[in-house]
Amino acid sequence: MLEVDLSVPRPGASVTPKLVEGMGILHDDSDIIVVDKPAGVAAHPSLGWDGPSVVEHLAAAGFAISTSGAAERRGIVQRLDVGTSGVMVVAKSERAYTLLKRAFRDRTVDKVYLALVQGHPDPFDGVIDAPIGRHPGHDWKMAIVDGGRHSVTHYETVEAFRSTTLLKVHLETGRTHQIRVHMAAIHHPCCGDPLYGCDPVLAAELGLERQWLHAKELSFTHPGTGEWVTYASPLPEDLRHALDVVRRRDEF
Numbered sequence: 001m002l003e004v005d006l007s008v009p010r011p012g013a014s015v016t017p018k019l020v021e022g023m024g025i026l027h028d029d030s031d032i033i034v035v036d037k038p039a040g041v042a043a044h045p046s047l048g049w050d051g052p053s054v055v056e057h058l059a060a061a062g063f064a065i066s067t068s069g070a071a072e073r074r075g076i077v078q079r080l081d082v083g084t085s086g087v088m089v090v091a092k093s094e095r096a097y098t099l100l101k102r103a104f105r106d107r108t109v110d111k112v113y114l115a116l117v118q119g120h121p122d123p124f125d126g127v128i129d130a131p132i133g134r135h136p137g138h139d140w141k142m143a144i145v146d147g148g149r150h151s152v153t154h155y156e157t158v159e160a161f162r163s164t165t166l167l168k169v170h171l172e173t174g175r176t177h178q179i180r181v182h183m184a185a186i187h188h189p190c191c192g193d194p195l196y197g198c199d200p201v202l203a204a205e206l207g208l209e210r211q212w213l214h215a216k217e218l219s220f221t222h223p224g225t226g227e228w229v230t231y232a233s234p235l236p237e238d239l240r241h242a243l244d245v246v247r248r249r250d251e252f
């Protein structure tokens with residue numbers, strides 16, 4: 001299980017070029033590269049994390065990325081949790097880095113996730129508006145706390161099963177672990193997410209070794225062309241398998 005999530009920003013670490021098995025390239029041009037990040041991969045190196053990262057894969061694959069940002073985070077304009085798979089954009093040009101950082105800050109980027117959660121949210125479609133900050137008693141965990149950063153999650157039901165629900169989630173803000181924290185707060189944690197209170201028996205039945213959470217689509221104004229673009233990532237095999245299991249269970 002990926003119980004410790006080291007995609008929470010930490011002080012600097014060295015970059016060692018290293019190819020990552022399963023890393024996909026969805027788009028590449030002179031301004032940006034869009035990757036399909038597998039689970040178990042951090043956005044960038046950090047102290048305490050000795051696993052693979054997107055930055056190190058791109059360095060090993062020969063991609064030249066923006067030199068803006070700290071050495072171990074150059075080109076990084078967004079992060080996905082280590083245990084979350086899906087689409088992620090990295091800046092190659094300095095102009096792209098500046099414009100994309102601004103777009104994420106100004107919330108003009110459309111981020112769509114799929115999440116399989118335990119139980120049935122009430123209502124089936126809704127908005128969670130609750131501030132998120134570091135958990136007062138856990139180094140690697142986030143929580144809803146007074147004085148936390150403003151955080152808004154929109155969700156809608158795609159498919160309801162006997163004991164789980166598949167949600168499409170739109171992030172209005174982009175806080176660390178936001179979907180995981182917000183869904184746990186309404187007592188519907190992501191399946192396979194022990195850090196935020198999932199049922200370990202259900203996770204085992206679904207064959208999950210990480211949270212069922214996937215960054216499905218990312219849309220933004222292209223920093224080079226000025227066009228609105230959308231990039232999408234297909235569901236990886238482990239998440240498709242878990243969906244197949246819950247669907248088969250509902251047949252009996």
